[in-house]
Amino acid sequence: MEWKFPDVGEGLHEAQVVAWHVHEGDHVERDAPLLDVETDKSVVTIPSPVAGTVEKVLFREGDTVHVGEVVVVFGGADGVASDDGGRSSGAPAPAAEVSPTVDATASPSAEPSPVVLATPAVRRLARELGVALTEVRGTGERGRVLAEDVRRAAEQRSEPAGGHQPEQVQGAPGQPARARAETVAPVESASETPAVELQPADQRRPLVGVRRRIADNMARAWAHAVHVTVVEELVVDELVALRERINAYLAPQRMSYLPLVVKAVASVLARFPEFNASLDEEAREIVVHAQRHIGIAVDDPEGLLVPVVRDADRRSVRELVTELGRLIEGARQHTLGPADLTGSTFTITNFGSIGGIVATPIINYPNVAILGMGPIRRRAVVRADDRVEPASVMFLSLTFDHRVVDGGAASRFLVALKAMLENPAALLTELV
Amino acid sequence: MPMQAGSMEEQFPLIQRLNEDGELVGELGIVDEQGLVDVYRSMVMLRRFDERAWNLQRQGVIGTYAPFKGQEAAQLGAAYGLGARDWLVPTYRDWAACWARGVPLEHGLFFAKGHPRMGAVPEEARVFPAQVVIAAQTLHGVGLAWSLKLRREAAAALVTFGDGAASQGDTHEAMNFGSVFGVPLIFFCENNHWAISVPLERQMRSETVAQRALAYGMEGFRVDGNDYVAVVNLVHDLAERARRGEGPFLVEAVTYRLGAHTTADDPTKYRASDEEQRWEQRDPIRRLERFLLGRGLLDDAGIAEAEEAALQEVEATLERFRQALEEDPAVLFDHVYAELTPQLAAQRDRFVARAKEVEH
Structure with a gap:
């Protein structure tokens, strides 16, 4: 069967x-x-x-x-x-x-590729005018194909080189939809459409699954939040030394810098609650969160995931090491449920673990801010007495939603975080 | 002016007779112990059917299906609380209630398949066809109940709707109209806490659905919808009072949708799993099972036997469903009008002729 x-x-x-x-x-x-x-x-x-x-x-x-x-x-x-x-x-x-492409050819009424957004009325118009929707560049919201887009496509098609004969559009229904639909094949669609031109070796694949979700989330964040990024340089020799000592103590377990940064962020957020917030656009209200749930961007071949450390401020560094390990491993194994993947109030992305000194991260919408960690590298640093000497340096990027907070607050937030990470003894005061 | 804190929940206390631990905290009322064993067995069968229907959609056999898992007690209580001459006006999630009134269970599959036989509701069941337009059935319920009143029939009607439907204009109009005309109707809200992905607190600011009765000059009641004993007794009493002309009434059956809204929905996207786990503790079947075990009316063998009987009944239901799939497509014309209109008769003839042509 x-x-x-x-x-x-x-x-x-x-x-x-x-x-x-x-x-x-x-x-x-x-x-x-x-x-x-x-x-x-x-x-x-x-x-x-x-x-x-x-x-x-x-x-x-x-x-x-x-x-x-x-x-x-x-x-x-x-x-x-x-x-x-x-x-x-x-x-x-x-x-x-039948392959999907041939399928569209086989039946004039078959729906074109599902990635095309269009209302039923527009789809019908396209059929009547013999226009394949996949060829039309949509000018509506999120690329939705509008009636005028279809008419324009029909018009362009019926235009002989250089000529302009809109009357022919009316005659277009006579053109068999079947013949038009054949041009769904991507190689043939290049000549008339202003959309991406396809070369024979190019591939088209539908935007689905995790990729589509990321695309939608990013587009939403970008369309809504007013992103501004401020960057600060940290001299972190003491943090490096501290981590080494902690790792010696935790051995054979080892930790990255992330638990310490999470700890510091959770602590600084207490002093800057407006960065631990979301904007409820519908209600036109700023929601300042009481709990500090820190999202961690995790790179994965199938796409970015953001597991969430709940109540990061109420966990010890040791607990954070364990929890972060569980979340990052779970994200890579795709075993995390929505409880672990939703509800962040602030996000950290450790882009430096791969490469790049400075980044301008996109906010994990509807959060108000995201912190990007650069790599720790040895650099020449000018000390207070003008001596130049090598030191461990890291850049932190803070992207914030300028609708909710202003640059001054963002700089103060970053300076407070810098003070804590440059002098990690301060972290001791945050022991719970 | 704000109400006193907590006043509405106090004014509409949760009526309960069988608590979460399966302990009787009220009278059995109109039900007897042996009857509860039958209800338990029915609930098990309905649960297995519901699970199977979900799989049938995933396997491509039926279209979108709305599971009722978790709402069995509310639905059976509502249906069995009514008298033989009373009417049920259901939604698309009420297959347990419809079944209890005598509608074959395969109608749930017909509905999801778009099979015309879904219109062939047995007359003696006194059940309207399932309504999929949210809240529209509340108006139908009022119309039906009003006609019962005008015809002086000694009968009541019960219309089911969800918490989401409670926010629809139709429901408010129906309640207003129904109360003004004093119709013998029970507005039965299966408050399962989720209107697809919208939680109750985003549906309404009031503490309870039941308190809306105040606004319409009706009596309102809030009952533990996972407690069959409480629901069936309440509906029984209200149906009797409605027949005496004291209606309409509003009942809020507080229950929980343990599954997805429909097969096209994924609740893990919008609700926390610990909420589901909390409600699983209040599962209507589990509660009845504990009660019956405690009373010595059920034992492990009885549970196993109920499961076995349930599977057989589900298979028999599926067999009837499959047979209906072989039916002549002209059945399309059979179950909407008692007598075909001339236009439909002509359409039917053309349809049959065309079907023959295509066969050749």
């Missing part, structure tokens, strides 16, 4: 295979986990529709699967009667082997 990918959401076109729970040759019970897919909304576990042997697995982890495509073939299924033979509900049933 062939099992075709159904619409596991509501009006879903495709999803990404995240993980298989079975391998070819395995026996699987009905309703036992078969695979996980990620839609634009969530990761969904699909239970096996039948009990039987998994004969063939047609998509690998990371692949994008479209609704209607055969995902898995079962053999010796003894529970075939338990579903309706793979008839997918509410979904068109495209012929088995």
